[in-house]
Amino acid sequence: MTYIVKTTNLTKQFEKHTAVSSVDLKIKEGEIYGFLGPNGAGKSTTIRMLLGLMKPTAGDIQIFNQDLKKHRKEILRQVGSLVENPSYYPHLTAKENVEVLRKVLKVPEKRIADVLEMVRLSHVANKK
Numbered sequence: 001m002t003y004i005v006k007t008t009n010l011t012k013q014f015e016k017h018t019a020v021s022s023v024d025l026k027i028k029e030g031e032i033y034g035f036l037g038p039n040g041a042g043k044s045t046t047i048r049m050l051l052g053l054m055k056p057t058a059g060d061i062q063i064f065n066q067d068l069k070k071h072r073k074e075i076l077r078q079v080g081s082l083v084e085n086p087s088y089y090p091h092l093t094a095k096e097n098v099e100v101l102r103k104v105l106k107v108p109e110k111r112i113a114d115v116l117e118m119v120r121l122s123h124v125a126n127k128k
Contacts, residue, residue, distance in 0.1 A: 003027060003029070004029050004031075005026070006061075006065075007024060007025040008059055009059040009060070010024070010046065010056055010059035010061065011057050021042075022058075023042075023046060047081070052068055052075075063075045077105070093128055094124055094127060095125040095126060
């Protein structure tokens with residue numbers, strides 16, 4: 001079975017507070033998975049650990065069948081994410097915002113149109 005995301009015993013503690021406790025997660029290729037819960041439930045903490053932005057206290061993370069600890073850079077080149085609030089530049093157009101990310105990710109310029117179409121913004125590409 002191919003899992004895009006797999007965690008085993010994923011745990012994060014902050015001093016005496018356990019934010020995430022022993023999460024075993026398996027997300028198959030093609031599945032859509034959402035994190036739902038009240039404030040303080042550990043949703044953002046879990047996502048930050050999955051992105052390598054925060055180290056787990058315990059447990060293992062595999063993304064694309066690779067260990068996140070060993071292959072973080074290769075894995076993250078294939079991942080797009082927004083944690084908490086969407087980040088964009090309100091003074092730029094949709095196309096210009098995508099261009100900023102394109103340069104950071106070092107992908108071909110022709111991908112701008114593909115991405116705008118994917119998120120259904122092609123018709124407003126030149127609007128702020």
